Amino acid sequence: MSILDSAPAGSVRDLGRAEAGRARIGWAASYMPVLKQIHDRFELEKPLAGIRIGACLHVTTETANLMLALQAGGAEIALCASNPLSTQDDVAAALCEYGIATYAIKGEDNDTYYSHIESVIATKPQISMDDGCDLVTSIYTKHREQLAGMIGGCEETTTGIIRLHAMQRDGVLPYPVIAVNNALTKHMFDNRYGTGQSTLDGIIRATNILLAGRTLVVVGYGWCGRGVASRAKGHGANVIVTEIDPRKALEAAMDGFQVMSMAEAAKIGDIFVTVTGNYHVIREEHYKLMKDGAIVCNSGHFNDELDLDSIRAMAIRKLEPREFVEQYELQDGRMICILADGRLVNLAAAEGHPAAVMDMSFANQALATSYLVKQHKSLDKRVYDVPLEIDEEVARLKLASMGVDIDILTPEQVKYIASWSEGT
Numbered sequence: 034m035s036i037l038d039s040a041p042a043g044s045v046r047d048l049g050r051a052e053a054g055r056a057r058i059g060w061a062a063s064y065m066p067v068l069k070q071i072h073d074r075f076e077l078e079k080p081l082a083g084i085r086i087g088a089c090l091h092v093t094t095e096t097a098n099l100m101l102a103l104q105a106g107g108a109e110i111a112l113c114a115s116n117p118l119s120t121q122d123d124v125a126a127a128l129c130e131y132g133i134a135t136y137a138i139k140g141e142d143n144d145t146y147y148s149h150i151e152s153v154i155a156t157k158p159q160i161s162m163d164d165g166c167d168l169v170t171s172i173y174t175k176h177r178e179q180l181a182g183m184i185g186g187c188e189e190t191t192t193g194i195i196r197l198h199a200m201q202r203d204g205v206l207p208y209p210v211i212a213v214n215n216a217l218t219k220h221m222f223d224n225r226y227g228t229g230q231s232t233l234d235g236i237i238r239a240t241n242i243l244l245a246g247r248t249l250v251v252v253g254y255g256w257c258g259r260g261v262a263s264r265a266k267g268h269g270a271n272v273i274v275t276e277i278d279p280r281k282a283l284e285a286a287m288d289g290f291q292v293m294s295m296a297e298a299a300k301i302g303d304i305f306v307t308v309t310g311n312y313h314v315i316r317e318e319h320y321k322l323m324k325d326g327a328i329v330c331n332s333g334h335f336n337d338e339l340d341l342d343s344i345r346a347m348a349i350r351k352l353e354p355r356e357f358v359e360q361y362e363l364q365d366g367r368m369i370c371i372l373a374d375g376r377l378v379n380l381a382a383a384e385g386h387p388a389a390v391m392d393m394s395f396a397n398q399a400l401a402t403s404y405l406v407k408q409h410k411s412l413d414k415r416v417y418d419v420p421l422e423i424d425e426e427v428a429r430l431k432l433a434s435m436g437v438d439i440d441i442l443t444p445e446q447v448k449y450i451a452s453w454s455e456g457t
């Protein structure tokens with residue numbers, strides 16, 4: 034089998050891996066009961082009949098289950114990777130066999146990455162499904178002739194939503210987009226528990242280090258940062274948080290973490306994890322202060338959270354002792370390790386979020402897509418939150434799958450919380 038095996042239905046590393054991919058997709062499905070129910074409903078009702086969807090998502094087992102649910106709903110789908118390192122090649126192969134045109138190869142270079150986005154756009158999608166906004170920006174900047182045929186889009190992650198809001202502010206958002214990340218059933222679980230667990234999984238798989246007793250610096254105490262900090266504490270690490278938002282810094286301090294500036298933390302950290310969605314939050318002035326052996330990684334969307342050019346310029350030598358570990362030797366003999374080329378460590382060095390959280394994220398994606406199909410004529414070119422009914426339905430279905438019952442308001446309680454006249 035050749036290294037790059039192209040099929041009419043996409044571009045993947047090796048179609049021969051499809052069987053392994055199918056088995057792993059099935060395993061993930063068993064932890065995605067909410068998406069399974071939506072899949073079965075879609076199969077009966079075909080809410081996406083004939084709709085072309087272009088998706089740019091991490092090509093993982095969980096994404097595969099979303100693609101299969103959309104396909105069951107009647108959609109025609111083309112999929113490419115939203116990160117050059119996050120593709121699971123066996124899954125990409127299996128998806129091609131399932132009839133989903135998949136353009137994704139783990140480790141693809143930048144040109145291939147963008148050519149795969151172009152391949153998806155060439156299928157003339159009516160709905161874009163992004164994780165980081167690359168499809169929307171590519172369609173807007175390079176394929177305006179296709180905008181007339183677009184119904185809308187969905188966006189998976191915080192960074193993508195920040196970019197979409199910037200487009201809306203500049204008056205160039207080309208169609209309505211639903212901010213899936215803003216659903217509580219997405220970010221409260223996916224960003225916090227998913228990123229928390231899988232980021233540590235990525236660090237451990239890449240390095241096999243013991244976290245207990247080490248000092249781990251979490252840069253950014255948003256949804257992802259809270260998850261990474263709490264999971265690292267659970268492993269026995271001494272957790273330090275750095276922030277720029279005084280409210281989040283206060284929260285971290287009251288959650289029991291040490292909070293300090295990056296200039297201070299840089300001197301004492303053993304492991305650094307950035308989850309800010311911001312630019313160059315670790316840079317030359319910080320590398321200069323770090324201890325010998327410091328491990329630096331990123332779990333935010335883009336690899337520019339770390340200033341990689343400066344560490345490369347500072348280094349006299351680079352070693353690659355393990356997959357996903359680059360050790361830079363500096364003039365004074367200190368070694369600093371960068372994991373996974375500064376890309377999302379949980380997706381590059383591990384498998385991304387566990388299926389049980391992606392169940393909710395992708396249930397939101399599937400239901401938001403069918404909402405777009407039904408409602409797009411009444412929507413403006415704006416960023417919309419996931420409708421509350423969808424968010425609550427996803428939570429209800431998840432609780433039911435876990436066998437958890439909750440209370441319902443009594444008629445008196447309904448009246449009480451709706452009134453202003455009751456007092457002391």
Ligand SMILES: NC(=O)c1ccc[n+]([C@@H]2O[C@H](COP(=O)([O-])OP(=O)(O)OC[C@H]3O[C@@H](n4cnc5c(N)ncnc54)[C@H](O)[C@@H]3O)[C@@H](O)[C@H]2O)c1
Nearest residue numbers: 190191192253255256257276277278309310311332333334
């Ligand atoms: N690894 C994954 O699988 C995964 C999953 C979900 C989201 N993400 C990405 O992770 C990033 C963070 O997402 P989130 O939902 O936690 O966002 P968030 O907005 O909730 O949190 C980001 C935090 O970073 C802080 N911050 C910004 N600049 C900083 C700086 N220079 N130093 C310290 N703190 C700084 C902000 O004040 C904020 O509290 C985004 O890029 C998002 O797309 C990754």
